[in-house]
Amino acid sequence: MFGLIGHLTSLEHAQAVAEDLGYPEYANQGLDFWCSAPPQVVDNFQVKSVTGQVIEGKYVESCFLPEMLTQRRIKAAIRKILNAMALAQKVGLDITALGGFSSIVFEEFNLKQNNQVRNVELDFQRFTTGNTHTAYVICRQVESGAKQLGIDLSQATVAVCGATGDIGSAVCRWLDSKHQVKELLLIARNRQRLENLQEELGRGKIMDLETALPQADIIVWVASMPKGVEIAGEMLKKPCLIVDGGYPKNLDTRVKADGVHILKGGIVEHSLDITWEIMKIVEMDIPSRQMFACFAEAILLEFEGWRTNFSWGRNQISVNKMEAIGEASVKHGFCPLVAL
Ligand code: NDP
Ligand code: OCD
Structure with a gap:
């Protein structure tokens, strides 16, 4: 099973989305509340490849917000990412992309040193930045x-x-x-x-x-x-x-x-529809098919059975690895968004 750890783009965005999604207890809350909110699995879905293969995935909302960095709530930011990774592992995700600022916080604050999150020992092989x-x-x-x-x-x-x-x-x-x-x-x-x-x-x-x-x-x-x-x-x-x-x-x-x-x-577009809700929230033009390329990387690793942290660390991405993941992308029916 694959996953994505993601976050919303601002406190204002988070408040609006929480209201729409039926989390009224989150909707009127300020940054302090989001700093203490636990991660949640908010969507489950299936993705079919053009090869016919079908896989299952989950979206984990970390409740991280970019304001945690601008307002120097660094401990909260770190907690958000580590707790979301522990949750992803606990719910059985074999390969999970660290979307948006998740991998940036992980690298910037050197979180590989913090592999014990309460009773969960993080296995970093199960995560990828999705950056390749x-x-x-x-x-x-x-x-x-x-x-x-x-x-x-x-x-x-x-x-x-x-x-x-x-x-x-x-x-x-x-x-x-x-x-x-x-x-x-x-x-x-x-x-x-x-x-x-x-x-x-x-x-x-x-x-x-x-x-x-x-x-x-x-x-x-x-x-x-x-x-x-x-x-x-x-x-x-x-x-x-x-x-x-x-x-x-x-x-x-x-x-x-x-x-x-x-x-x-x-952003990539898949050739087949996916029954998920999450891409409506981030205003994809075709939410049933379009997604972030980092998320698609986790999907591709799951399709290919490459159960490893394909993209990890900083500034290690080679042209050969980009070509390899690019071939898998085409094979399973993904296409970069190119219409001007
Ligand atoms: P990194 O942290 O590895 O790199 C960020 C770069 O931005 C560094 O070169 C940094 O250098 C520079 N930078 C930061 N602030 C400024 C600034 N104010 N002015 C100029 N340069 C700046 O990030 P990633 O490469 O992992 O991610 C980059 C972006 O891509 C992020 O916005 C991330 O959320 C997004 N992303 C999108 C994905 C998708 O699927 N579409 C997937 C993953 C990430 P310096 O600090 O020296 O300025
Ligand atoms: C690429 O780098 C970006 C990856 C980030 C993807 C974010 C996708 C967001 C999907 C919606 C999240 C719904 C959150 C609901 C929060 C309610 C309170 C628990």
């Missing part, structure tokens, strides 16, 4: 979006915001080795990590956001931002392709300007 499939999907979206807009990748300047992250660095590796993109602009805050990435790639220009964005034909946003940012469409090149892979979305407001095209990054 997410990076693969984002790269395919870049390829497809560029083609639709007539942008030749070998002549393109690509800015990656969150370049030193797990997904961002994998995207850089793919775009460098498979397409030899003309320029890679590397954006993040920590200078040392940017220099390490530049050294690993043997290329890439380190830049701040304001300098990089006006030069870019393509912008990949994969920064771990608890809240989105606004950017002015006028300062961007036309055409410009933006693939926003963040959760919550990195771009707060749609950038409205002719010639600027935004793709919802890291």
